[in-house]
Amino acid sequence: MAYTKKLDFGGRAFKDVLGFTVVHWGKQPWRIVAIVVLALLSALADVLTPLFAGRLVDALAAGAAGKELAWRAATTAFGILACLGLAGTLLRQLVFMNIIVLTLKMMSEIAANAFHRVQRFSADWHGNSFAGSTVRKITRGMWALDLLNDTLLIALLPSLVMLVGATVLLGMHWTVMGVVVGLGSLLYIAVTVGLSLGFVAPAARLGNAWDTRMGGALADAVSCNTVVKAFGAETREEARLARVIGKWRHRTRRTWARGTINGGVQGGMLVIMQVAILGAALLLWEAGKASVGDITFTLTMFFMLQGYLREVGMHVRNLQRSVNDMEELVSLEGQPLGVEDKPDAGPIAIREGEIRFEHVTFSYDGHAKPLYEDFSVRIAPGERVGLIGHSGSGKTTLIKLIQRLYDISGEGS
Numbered sequence: 001m002a003y004t005k006k007l008d009f010g011g012r013a014f015k016d017v018l019g020f021t022v023v024h025w026g027k028q029p030w031r032i033v034a035i036v037v038l039a040l041l042s043a044l045a046d047v048l049t050p051l052f053a054g055r056l057v058d059a060l061a062a063g064a065a066g067k068e069l070a071w072r073a074a075t076t077a078f079g080i081l082a083c084l085g086l087a088g089t090l091l092r093q094l095v096f097m098n099i100i101v102l103t104l105k106m107m108s109e110i111a112a113n114a115f116h117r118v119q120r121f122s123a124d125w126h127g128n129s130f131a132g133s134t135v136r137k138i139t140r141g142m143w144a145l146d147l148l149n150d151t152l153l154i155a156l157l158p159s160l161v162m163l164v165g166a167t168v169l170l171g172m173h174w175t176v177m178g179v180v181v182g183l184g185s186l187l188y189i190a191v192t193v194g195l196s197l198g199f200v201a202p203a204a205r206l207g208n209a210w211d212t213r214m215g216g217a218l219a220d221a222v223s224c225n226t227v228v229k230a231f232g233a234e235t236r237e238e239a240r241l242a243r244v245i246g247k248w249r250h251r252t253r254r255t256w257a258r259g260t261i262n263g264g265v266q267g268g269m270l271v272i273m274q275v276a277i278l279g280a281a282l283l284l285w286e287a288g289k290a291s292v293g294d295i296t297f298t299l300t301m302f303f304m305l306q307g308y309l310r311e312v313g314m315h316v317r318n319l320q321r322s323v324n325d326m327e328e329l330v331s332l333e334g335q336p337l338g339v340e341d342k343p344d345a346g347p348i349a350i351r352e353g354e355i356r357f358e359h360v361t362f363s364y365d366g367h368a369k370p371l372y373e374d375f376s377v378r379i380a381p382g383e384r385v386g387l388i389g390h391s392g393s394g395k396t397t398l399i400k401l402i403q404r405l406y407d408i409s410g411e412g413s
């Protein structure tokens with residue numbers, strides 16, 4: 001097996017997994033539209049909150065000058081803030097309700113489809129794959145899709161709206177502040193994405209390969225328990241599993257350590273941004289260019305943005321993890337079916353039990369010379385036939401073809 005240690009900046013896995021996900025989204029187009037629109041509206045409610053928080057404080061600060069007017073302005077801002085909070089919460093609830101339906105339907109389809117394909121893979125494929133590994137690939141990929149949907153639809157998308165909204169709103173107040181926030185956030189996201197894809201993902205892929213191996217080794221040992229007992233080989237099997245577990249632990253520790261370093265870098269960048277934004281706000285206040293309400297607006301906006309940005313880091317990490325976890329499932333999709341029915345095939349119906357081969361050509365994969373070429377035979381119901389031939393002449397293969405463990409090559413039937 002080829003476990004690549006190279007950094008995957010090309011992100012072929014991302015292309016494959018995201019393409020696979022989008023194709024499945026396409027089966028529920030209206031649900032996707034509803035989720036995206038609702039998620040964007042809920043983010044919009046968050047973006048507008050700091051604006052009215054600033055208005056509220058400005059109204060309170062002006063209270064001494066004109067009591068009645070200030071009170072009205074304050075209560076209006078207060079009412080809008082309450083409505084924004086309520087609207088955001090309700091919209092998010094609607095998003096969750098829709099995503100539950102979307103994801104469960106996708107997970108069911110993916111599991112059913114993977115099973116459909118695996119059943120039709122060739123006997124050689126099954127001979128060369130651990131059942132336990134296959135099960136692990138399917139179930140791990142299925143659950144990773146849950147995380148991927150959440151990350152793409154209800155996490156990254158609203159974060160993006162928050163970021164653009166914050167940059168525009170701050171920029172409208174003070175151009176410099178908008179530039180600091182916009183560039184700072186872009187740099188933050190670029191570093192986060194770079195570290196996740198180039199530093200954490202390669203380690204995670206290796207860790208997953210060993211996770212799959214562990215599933216395979218376990219399933220293998222458990223399903224062969226009678227043989228293990230017959231040879232009194234329990235201790236040997238335990239030692240074998242311990243070696244696999246050791247490798248898995250080593251690889252997973254590396255993945256988790258890299259993830260932690262990634263988080264540390266992100267935390268540091270957020271502190272730098274906080275210092276820059278608050279420092280700039282203080283200077284503006286000093287110069288008489290910002291009111292108390294403006295400072296409140298900036299602070300609220302920053303803390304909201306910080307929450308989203310902190311989460312962008314987590315979402316990118318989740319995106320990378322779910323893509324890695326789905327990679328092996330998606331690769332099942334790309335493998336050719338070994339024994340495939342024609343699209344119009346009906347269910348199998350055996351009536352008299354006649355066996356008929358007509359002009360059959362067959363060769364095992366990788367064999368240049370066919371084992372059978374233009375081979376025809378008819379065995380009537382109840383007829384007894386003896387197969388005679390030297391070892392390797394193809395007696396067992398005839399039975400395997402009757403059982404359809406392999407499909408014939410070429411035109412015969």
Ligand SMILES: Nc1ncnc2c1ncn2[C@@H]1O[C@H](COP(=O)(O)OP(=O)(O)OP(=O)(O)O)[C@@H](O)[C@H]1O
Pocket residue numbers: 124364365371389390391392393394395396397398
């Ligand atoms: N899964 C496989 N992949 C590739 N080649 C195979 C596979 N199974 C069998 N063969 C090859 O196909 C040929 C026919 O094998 P088959 O098992 O049908 O022979 P046989 O007549 O049953 O032999 P024997 O008398 O030893 O049982 C042999 O050359 C064998 O090596």
Ligand SMILES: [Mg+2]
Pocket residue numbers: 395396397
């Ligand atoms: Mg044989």
